[in-house]
Amino acid sequence: VKAARSSGSILKPFLYALAMDDGLILPQTVIRDVPTYFGSYSPTNADQKFSGLVSAREALVRSLNVPAVRLLNAYGLYSFYRFLQDAGVSTLFRPPDDYGLPLILGGAEVNLWDLAQLFRGLGNYGVFSDLQVLERKDLKRKNSYFSSGKSLISPGACYLVLNILRELKRPGAEYYWQQYQNQWQIAWKTGTSYGQRDAWAVGVSPQWTIAVWVGNFDGEPNPEIKGASCAGPLLFDLFNLLPKDAAKSWFAEPSANLSPVKICLETGFRAGADCPHTTVVEAPMGMKPLKQCPYHKSVFVTSDERYQVCSLCWESGHRHKISLLFYPPDVAQYLRERGQVLASIPPHNPACPGLQAGNPMQIVYPGQNARLWIPRDIDGRFQQVTLRVAHRQPASTIFWYIDNRYLGETKENHVKALTIPAGWHTLEVVDRMGNRDRRRFFVALKKRS
């Protein structure tokens, strides 16, 4: 029970709950599921596929890796590590940097005991306390057990995550799920470690917390070992055997801990003035303000909606405002590569005097066909190259691509420093108006002198 084993995906629900309290997501909020690079680390999903954009709910139900790693990066590795320690995970033998972002995919070890304690805390509306082995003499006072715990996640966030974990769409486990769903509900999650050495399944209901581990005690891999198909059925067999109280078939909604928030229907972020469709959903009370929808932007267009216009080129009476969904460039590129047709963004009016003044955006460094000689630092590593772009409109956002790979975006201060391998490269920058600039340049690494 106390042997430490790789956690697989089993810790993901806690990150999603913490991220809700932190104002990063609600269940409806979309997360990018596209090829992503954190330095040299690039997570992939179990099926090696990406979905473009997925809601947090779907990402958790399908246990997608890329959204989970992105979320951990946004929430903070250190904060999540501290949560695990505070919640009683006793097997974090290494410092957070040693685990890095793969922590959320099974980089850390857990034991069955701590896992049961964690999920009990989720079912206990975020109050985490030590499990105790019940002896006969303790049974009389078992109601007092959870009174002295630490409140680490809000009741509202726990409730929303429990509701996600009870959803049915679990690849490979539908049969078992359907067999039980009508009788008794349970929030559950499975996990499979790297190399399929360990399979986990943990379930929590208002009355019971069950944690199952399947694996070889000697840690030998076994291709049959998978959380969903192997530990899952065992979990339900056990759950089915336990006595149940019909009055506690599902967690009570903590109404006092939920408050309504108006969100963008398409993206699940807090609705902004430019979001065309909105809906009101329950959010954890006291969560940090949810980020406003960054994807909907209003633009002025000609009456036929063929061109965007600005104060320099619109004719009064011949313009109106429309709201457009601007996908993040890495998502847009990914969806287009998959053959998806995206609503096109109308180009700017070609007769605009603003455009005739030339491109408002320019790559300052490097110059076209420049040869960059990269020296080494004192410690022997090659220095980074600092790429610079100028934009006439100070508040503009610029999207960066190097060799057709999305690098990221900059606002106001358009500078990016990165390590670039030797050889020819292409830098391309694009802004929201569709202006672009390109440079080809050559990188040569200086030999040790």
Ligand SMILES: [Zn+2]
């Ligand atoms: Zn929106």
Ligand SMILES: [Zn+2]
């Ligand atoms: Zn214009």
